[in-house]
Amino acid sequence: MAVMNLIQAVNSGLKCALADDARVVVLGEDVGVDGGVFRATEGLLKQFGGQRVVDTPLAESAIIGVSIGMAAAGLRPVPEIQFSGFLYMAFAQLINHAARIRTRSRGSFTCPLVVRTPYSGGIRALEHHSESLEAIYVHTPGLKVVIPSSPYDAKGLLISAIKDDNPVVFMEPSRLYRAVKEDVPEGSYTVPLGKAKVVRAGSQVTVISWGSMLQQAKLALAHTSVDVELIDLRTLKPLDADTIIASVKKTGRCVVVQEAPRTGGLSSEIIAQINDSALSSLQAPVIRVAGFDTIFPLYKLEDHYLPSIERIVAAIETAASF
Amino acid sequence: MAEKVLKTFTVKYLQVLDESGKCDAKLMPKLSPKQLVELYELMVLCRKFDEKALSLQRQGRLGTYASFLGQEAAQVGAAYALGGSDWVFPTYRDAAVLVVRNQPMVRLFQYFGGDERGSIPPKGVNNFPIAIPVGTQGLHAVGAAMAATITKRKFATLACLGDGASSEGDMNEAFNFAGVFKAPVIFLCQNNQYAISVPVKQQTAAETLAQRAVGFGFEGVRVDGNDILAVYSAAAAAVKKAYLGEGPTLIECFTYRLGNHTTSDDASKYRSEAEVAAWRKKDPVLRFRRFLELRKLWNAKKEGELFVRAERRVSSAVGEYEKVPRADVDDIFKYTYSEMPQLLQQQMDDYKKLIEGR
Numbered sequence: 001m002a003v004m005n006l007i008q009a010v011n012s013g014l015k016c017a018l019a020d021d022a023r024v025v026v027l028g029e030d031v032g033v034d035g036g037v038f039r040a041t042e043g044l045l046k047q048f049g050g051q052r053v054v055d056t057p058l059a060e061s062a063i064i065g066v067s068i069g070m071a072a073a074g075l076r077p078v079p080e081i082q083f084s085g086f087l088y089m090a091f092a093q094l095i096n097h098a099a100r101i102r103t104r105s106r107g108s109f110t111c112p113l114v115v116r117t118p119y120s121g122g123i124r125a126l127e128h129h130s131e132s133l134e135a136i137y138v139h140t141p142g143l144k145v146v147i148p149s150s151p152y153d154a155k156g157l158l159i160s161a162i163k164d165d166n167p168v169v170f171m172e173p174s175r176l177y178r179a180v181k182e183d184v185p186e187g188s189y190t191v192p193l194g195k196a197k198v199v200r201a202g203s204q205v206t207v208i209s210w211g212s213m214l215q216q217a218k219l220a221l222a223h224t225s226v227d228v229e230l231i232d233l234r235t236l237k238p239l240d241a242d243t244i245i246a247s248v249k250k251t252g253r254c255v256v257v258q259e260a261p262r263t264g265g266l267s268s269e270i271i272a273q274i275n276d277s278a279l280s281s282l283q284a285p286v287i288r289v290a291g292f293d294t295i296f297p298l299y300k301l302e303d304h305y306l307p308s309i310e311r312i313v314a315a316i317e318t319a320a321s322f
Numbered sequence: 323m324a325e326k327v328l329k330t331f332t333v334k335y336l337q338v339l340d341e342s343g344k345c346d347a348k349l350m351p352k353l354s355p356k357q358l359v360e361l362y363e364l365m366v367l368c369r370k371f372d373e374k375a376l377s378l379q380r381q382g383r384l385g386t387y388a389s390f391l392g393q394e395a396a397q398v399g400a401a402y403a404l405g406g407s408d409w410v411f412p413t414y415r416d417a418a419v420l421v422v423r424n425q426p427m428v429r430l431f432q433y434f435g436g437d438e439r440g441s442i443p444p445k446g447v448n449n450f451p452i453a454i455p456v457g458t459q460g461l462h463a464v465g466a467a468m469a470a471t472i473t474k475r476k477f478a479t480l481a482c483l484g485d486g487a488s489s490e491g492d493m494n495e496a497f498n499f500a501g502v503f504k505a506p507v508i509f510l511c512q513n514n515q516y517a518i519s520v521p522v523k524q525q526t527a528a529e530t531l532a533q534r535a536v537g538f539g540f541e542g543v544r545v546d547g548n549d550i551l552a553v554y555s556a557a558a559a560a561v562k563k564a565y566l567g568e569g570p571t572l573i574e575c576f577t578y579r580l581g582n583h584t585t586s587d588d589a590s591k592y593r594s595e596a597e598v599a600a601w602r603k604k605d606p607v608l609r610f611r612r613f614l615e616l617r618k619l620w621n622a623k624k625e626g627e628l629f630v631r632a633e634r635r636v637s638s639a640v641g642e643y644e645k646v647p648r649a650d651v652d653d654i655f656k657y658t659y660s661e662m663p664q665l666l667q668q669q670m671d672d673y674k675k676l677i678e679g680r
Contacts, residue, residue, distance in 0.1 A: 057498055061491065065461025066499055068462050071465075072450065072462065075472065097455075102657045102660070104451045108441070239665060
């Protein structure tokens with residue numbers, strides 16, 4: 001065990017994956033000599049060499065495109081896209097090919113790759129560095145989408161994602177990279193994909209969140225006397241509907257907290273799932289706390305955009321007293 | 323202070339057979355008489371396939387199809403130069419590449435007949451599925467080639483592209499990565515003069531597409547794309563180079579699409595009959611037949627027999643194709659992920675219940 005923050009846990013996960021499986025290759029901009037702009041790949045080049053840890057030219061579409069070819073040819077590439085705002089350049093490769101190759105070839109070719117990319121606001125960055133557009137990837141058949149909120153889960157989920165036979169978009173909340181520390185095993189272990197985690201059991205209101213907002217929701221709990229059951233989704237696709245439904249059946253009330261814009265976000269799907277399977281248990285409408293349907297502002301105004309503890313607490317109390 | 327020329331470049335052009343079928347003996351690739359005949363037979367077989375696909379489409383027995391008529395030399399010549407463990411990354415106009423690579427014709431018909439099972443390659447043959455988005459497949463070929471280097475396996479990859487794709491960002495990124503990582507990849511650029519309706523002059527201000535490679539630090543060559551010996555020769559050299567770890571090659575096959583872009587296109591809208599007629603005279607199949615006849619390797623009798631053989635083989639594939647039962651509805655669900663997520667399973671089960679009641 002060692003005390004690690006989230007970025008150290010990611011680094012440790014990559015190290016384990018590279019050591020455990022010769023097919024694993026890390027590639028991207030500045031991942032080699034520089035060790036990644038957030039230090040996620042620090043030390044990997046030295047330990048595993050330039051064939052396994054590859055500094056690439058600056059071209060996002062190519063990073064994903066060649067990863068697809070590598071994956072088809074038997075490797076397990078883990079491309080890094082420096083910020084999720086630049087993943088759009090590789091969007092066509094991800095949507096048109098990575099997600100479809102298994103289906104298109106009826107299983108003859110597969111695409112086991114893990115796209116790592118930081119997302120989320122609150123890091124006082126330039127434009128395009130702060131968005132939370134995970135729903136785009138969730139909406140794409142063939143992709144899995146994973147967002148950890150803690151160091152322990154980050155490492156275990158990353159190793160699971162690399163072992164998984166499907167393309168995975170692994171979004172790392174950059175705001176949490178150094179915000180939370182906890183004990184993390186130094187060796188290899190997995191946290192299963194597709195399983196949400198009940199972070200705190202409670203009886204009155206179910207709060208569902210993921211990534212950066214999970215920690216925000218956790219902080220909010222200290223400001224309310226409502227007995228909250230807090231669920232960390234961890235995997236957004238495939239969605240663990242069972243855990244959500246079981247909790248909502250128990251509490252009858254639910255708040256979904258997402259940093260992403262409100263319209264068409266994952267919270268909408270979560271509410272639809274609750275509608276399908278737990279409508280008769282509901283004692284209050286499900287409430288969304290979300291980012292706005294606006295362009296993410298530069299950092300002077302970003303605190304207005306990010307769902308605040310105040311907004312989360314208000315939603316919890318509204319749900320509890322409905 | 324200085325002002326000097328840092329770099330000049332040249333682009334090699336290769337033609338082994340002229341339009342009358344006469345060959346330059348010095349440039350002849352090493353091919354046995356048997357192989358020369360085999361190349362011709364493959365071209366004829368592919369043309370027969372192409373004709374049949376167009377005719378099936380007109381009769382409503384096949385979906386949209388992109389004819390490669392006129393490009394047989396480029397496709398057959400390049401595919402013939404590959405080894406069994408090499409990979410190909412074709413586009414929608416590369417069915418002849420796939421025929422040479424032993425993709426069963428019945429599956430090609432299936433693919434253009436709207437059935438993904440047509441993309442399943444024969445066991446152990448790495449024919450990647452056809453890429454529809456233009457220019458995206460080059461990166462896959464480079465990635466697979468990089469995998470060959472990383473895992474120290476000896477195989478090369480062939481990326482098919484056209485003149486239109488040479489303008490796409492992804493393709494230029496593929497060229498760049500191939501150059502930087504010295505990937506064992508061959509870019510087979512069939513410059514057939516048109517990207518649907520846009521002529522190559524409007525695609526680029528450069529005189530050749532081959533010179534694109536120079537800017538990315540590797541070798542580009544233009545060949546007469548209607549001369550199968552030139553194509554084969556350039557491709558064989560590129561494959562050898564790839565095996566030796568000497569990096570990528572771009573081969574621009576200067577050719578012409580004699581047919582429409584696809585069965586949904588009418589090329590007479592954007593090019594003249596005179597232009598097409600001039601290219602018909604350069605027909606790659608006819609040219610190679612003349613060459614074989616001059617070498618006494620071919621005659622009218624053999625031609626007649628081949629015609630019957632090819633016709634029979636294609637017709638039998640059509641017969642097979644039309645007997646392939648439609649896949650179950652499960653087929654659209656079950657390959658989405660390696661194992662079916664619960665919510666997807668539920669969608670499938672609900673839908674199946676609905677249609678079973680019909």
